[in-house]
Amino acid sequence: MAVYTEISDDDLDRFLDQYNLGQALSCKGIAEGVENSNYLLHTDSGYFILTLYEKRVKAEDLPFFLGLMEHLAAGGFMSPRPIAAKDGKSLKQVAGRPAAIIEFLDGRSIKRVMPQHCALLGQALAQLHTIGSDYSLQRMNTLSLSNWRPLYIACQKSDNDRMNAQLFPEVEAEISFLENHWPDALPRGVIHADLFPDNIFFLNDRVSGVIDYYFACNDFFAYDLAICLNAWCFENDGSFNITKARKLLNGYREVRDFSKEELDFLPLLCRGAAVRFLLTRLYDWLNQVEGALVKPKDPLEYLKKLQFHQAVKNVAAYGLD
Ligand SMILES: Nc1ncnc2c1ncn2[C@@H]1O[C@H](COP(=O)(O)OP(=O)(O)O)[C@@H](O)[C@H]1O
Ligand SMILES: N[C@@H](CCOP(=O)(O)O)C(=O)O
Secondary structure, three states: OOEOOOOOHHHHHHHHOOOOOOOEEEEEEOOOOOOOEEEEEEEOOEEEEEEEOOOOOOHHHHHHHHHHHHHHHHOOOOOOOEOOOOOOOOOEEEOOEEEEEEEOOOOEOOOOOOHHHHHHHHHHHHHHHHHHOOOOOOOEOOOOHHHHHHHHHHHHHHOOOOOOOOHHHHHHHHHHHHHHHOOOOOOEEEEOOOOOHHHEEEEOOEEEEEOOOOOOEEEEHHHHHHHHHHHHOEOOOOOEOHHHHHHHHHHHHHHOOOOHHHHHHHHHHHHHHHHHHHHHHHHHHHOOOOOOEOOOOOOHHHHHHHHHHHOOOOHHHHOOO
């Protein structure tokens, strides 16, 4: 459960006075998520998500994230809209943290990914890329190639018990490889950058919501696909499910076709995406926040995914000819 910051009743009442949403009827910490504190807020006007932005989210990036949600929703994408306060602004403060109230979306994230979910995910991802392409704000990816080595060094420094001594040389060699082979130019635009199964809601066999834009940034579209291949196409036993990958990629290209160059770089981008999540998970594992209600995720899951992609020769391994 991710709740890092508690809100007192007085703080909540004062906060809600700034909106036209009536009084709070309840406000409960949500038992999912890792990055921010999220509450299910029930007011006289209905249900909302109240998010308090924590650690990795920089206050200066919040206009990009909230504006993107608004832009995507206006373009017909199933993103929740931030709720504007009486002064028209959606970014506020509560309990000393930047905070926003977000529209509540119906639907549920799926616990057991099936190939048809991957096809719908692919279509949704391509829609996000297409609708996001005329978004006016820009944000650099702060968890990309140039950030992996500093993050790796920070992990090493945090590993006081040398629990991961064996892991480090392998990760460092991979970072060096990626630094030497990362593409300079591929089709790019706004990407979600964290489209894991917990960030998509399904209802009646359709995508009803895409949430959690707090890693969104400008980067290669194919890197977003790589993140999704890692997050959606491996089974619990660590094996790669080529059927799911094929469905994901084919679903994507029904909406936005990818170039040969994007496909050629896909194995490398998948390696980079694996390193990115391995490192952030490792960092969080080694730097657990005392008293926070959060379950850290397993970094080694991403080492196994990395090793799979290191052995991939071309996109046939992902189900494409
Ligand atoms: N707009 C929304 N509508 C409904 N539920 C939401 C919405 N946003 C977040 N949630 C719920 O809150 C949980 C955590 O949200 P998320 O944005 O993933 O948090 P974090 O940024 O901490 O990872 C989600 O798994 C979902 O259950
Ligand atoms: N998806 C990341 C962690 C970020 O969690 P989210 O709750 O923001 O999706 C991971 O799996 O490492």
